[in-house]
Amino acid sequence: MSSATASVGQQARHMTVFSVLFMISSVHLLNDAIQSVVPAMFPILHESLNLSFSQIGLIGFALNVTASILQPLIGLYTDTRPKPYLLPIGILFTLAGVVGLAFAPTFFYIMLSVILIGIGSSVLHPESSRVAYLAAGNRRGLAQSIFQVGGNMGQALAPVMTALIFVPLGQKGIVWFAIAAIVALIIQTKVAHWYKANLVARPKASKGGAAAQPAGARGAIVGVSMTILLMLLFSKFVYVASMTGFYSFYAIDRFGISVDQAQLILFALLFAGMAGTFFGGPLADRLGRRNMIWFSILGTAPFSLLLPYANSMLWAIVLCIFIGFILMSGFSVIVVYAQELFPNKVGTVSGLVFGVSFGLGGVGSAVLGKVADVSGIDLVIQVCAYLPLLGLLAAFLPTDRKLHALSAGSDSTTGAIKG
Template sequence: MNLALNKDLGSEKPRLGAKKQLFSLSGVHFINDLMTTGIVPALLPLYKEAFHLNYFQSGIVLFVSMLTSSVAQPLFGMISDKHPRTWLMPLGICLGGFGLTASGYASAYWLLLILVGVSGVGSGIFHPEAMRGAYMAAGTARGTAQAIMQVGGNFGQAVGPLLLPLFLINTGLHGLGWLVPLAAAGLVLVLSIMPWYKQSLEKNKARKKEIKGRNHVVGLSLLTGVVILRSWTQIGVAGFLPFLYLHQGISLKYGDLFTFLFLAAGALGTFIGGRCSDRISRKWLLFISMAVTVPFAWLLPHVHGILSIIILFVFGFFVLSSFAVTVVYGQMMFPKNIGLVSGLMVGFGIGAGGIGATLIGWLSDQYGIHTIFGLFALLPFLAALLTLFLPSERKLIE
């Protein structure tokens, strides 16, 4: 197993380019993901109670959120690869905030699904352009740049469940109206970097003609498979962990705190994994991330007390430590299609997670919530096996 320095980095220390703009993008990513795909899994128990849903119908809500986001991301990624548009990020923030906030006032299940879908589309429009922005701000530290960018989104997903015990359990779904100021803050922040973004797009358009390298279709297909399996694991745990703890007699309030711990650990793993990927092989980082996840995923439903907290934290850390790695790895495989690849690595994985959540909801109705947690040890095991067949970075840059 070769963990040597990446050839594309040479002997120079990796350095970030536009730091201020990169951290601003990360902040907007935090707000976007908190308001869209981040909070929807945590809201499932409230939606379930308000609309008298079963587990399968609850999974459909998550499915709609994830699927609309996943379809929009590669679609708008392809469009923006040919015709980049600076207004896509502000549009995405507005749609995401509107859809999620309005879902708190939905009068029927079908209207809830539409509004959650609008939120998902907004998230899908935002992500490819945001990933492109991180790519242009990266300098030579591409893994670190994506880590900073992705940790904003992952932390937003982690904070989402905290809103329930903080105030949504007391206010109900109408409390989502208080997210309007947060959406406005995200819009102001994204508008502040638009001048830099427009200028960077012009420079990147000129450099794009000089990019060499062929697309690796098989490699990207295998990598997408790894991302899907990882997403099923992450989103499945985030969405159904509160139900597991309810089944064990732990209140929703504490169940959502555990979900926050799982996702916060993932945010930390995302940052550290991205930083490491600027120094050592991304392929083997990805393999280690998935392989080490397996035993902790298996242990999770079988432990209690302080040990369960430790297991949950380590599980979350490793399952998402490859998040930024897969984005950069995919960009290396399709060097001229940054938007498309970013949409696939983030968006398609999210959509697959939604499909998985629907299946998990159905299995939970059939066999019980405790049984399906055994699946979360099998999925990263299969992902680790797929990783072994990925092309090395040395082949991608030759």
Template structure:
């Protein structure tokens, strides 16, 4: 079957290709999730300070997120599909060796190496997730994003039992899933390489010939959309960091209930990702993004009102908050690729990497705010921020390029 026949003119997502890409995303992001799980063990057994432990988390964030646009630029100039399995393998190898070395400098270097592998995987994988999605780009990219969300959550669940059973050297086992999945991706590369992008606003058409470059207006729209992503990431990381603590210190509940609340939010976010991806293909990307920004603030404020008196209702609000905040991760990746149709690797690197990383690093400043004004006011601040995201979203162009992007 020809590349044109495989990649263009399909009515929906090629699920074999998307299954391989989303699974690769899962096993890549397992290594990111493993870093946080390793920190307590490294502090206890390697004697590193809390400041040094924080530096490891920052190193993982910067190397895996902030570096992604550089790989995106490289991918746009010369696509190298092999970066997907190679990036996954490097990510797994780096994190697997962390537990068997003693030197802090070597541990730091291995975490950076693993992060670079993560960064190498994402832009190229997002490119092919776009290709195999056909005209259903939001649906396909949402499925791709769920793989990453699941991997990040699975990282601690895999790492902690291994370290408890075998000591820090148990991290060596983490190379096995990376190795197996990289072999699967290597086997799928010939088929994935036959896919071509569906014609969109930046595809070959009389209105927009390939190679005409990106206009100032497209860049301006793209960066406004990135502003929305940063705000969303700020709220998301703020809740992940302080929600369980809010249950303990403000509501007087147990740590177990606080962690359950975070799990409910994340699990509903995964469901929301799949639902909102399909919805975005039908009613438009901007409409879905605006709707979630409109809903997130009131939902979070409502949660603060009922959390102490109606715990079940509060969990319901958290589920909706998770769906609103996390559910548009895939949608915004597609929006970025449609705003920069000839720079889809760079768009993915910034949307999935840089902007989320900046939001995560910026959210650490919430700790200073919480120390000064308390956790209750911190959640109220987080509830106010989506309003700014909504205003930015409403300035975005309402586009309808070929293939269903809006």
């Protein structure tokens, strides 16, 4: 009987719990739609509050750096003290930020509101990524893709909602997103119930454990690998910041189009990114994580380099579709790759990856805003087009077989699904 029970438990741990994955994906959609409204609103805020490009860059900086600092700290804390009900608590911060942003009368209150939204995201991403890890079974690439595709869908919807809602209604139209935050709160409460019921706390790793303090050859490989992953994240998210924050200004000036038409170009980029995210994880499960990471960054370069020379809105949309699909196909794979480098620290490494991503986007937004004020939008778009060439560094990542060996050498699950 004990052998049969153990067998059932082992099978349960390898099952993929799609209902939970779809719930966290839907919350990711709502959260990232809210978060992506901030850069999508930049042209409107630029006019309504007479903001400079530098101030617009600082708004993006505040939103992203708040999450950048908090996400790895939250992941580190919950690796040793799991707190399932942090998930709905994080949504409450987002709700407060949405209401504040809708009625913010000055630059200061906009900054305060986006910081609250950043706090909400800093809870959602590492903790929901952990839930995806627990619910993945043997299909970690697929699970992370399901989780990530919700966020990409939310990002893709933001420009459309800006064109349909915020252009006619203005800043106060953001208050409608309070409904989205309330729906997310209800779903996250249900996810927290599942998380609490199905989490089996792991024993604390010893201080000398391989995952806590890698030594010797493994430590060197892991250190180099994480450095490369961080460089790839730099190339991806600074480029994304240039597109989501500033390409609409570039397109308006270059093609003589309206604000809502410029949002359609961003929608094409982000919607294609959603599709890329959906296919990226399953393809990585089949073709290899390193191969997918390499393709997702370096494969973007030919299209990003052509984009500044597109001579019509139509060609810009076509190029953005290729850029979005290829570039976004690798992020969920990078998350899983990093988790497998540190299998004992899933929350910490997930928070680090998301935190670095947000931080790079924030710093990139601030720096690019300053460059735009001094040297013009054209230079920002032209220089950032070269960033995907950093994808060449992926060639130096360990192969999937080597990654599996590193993971197996220190693997200890952060939790399991009860059988």
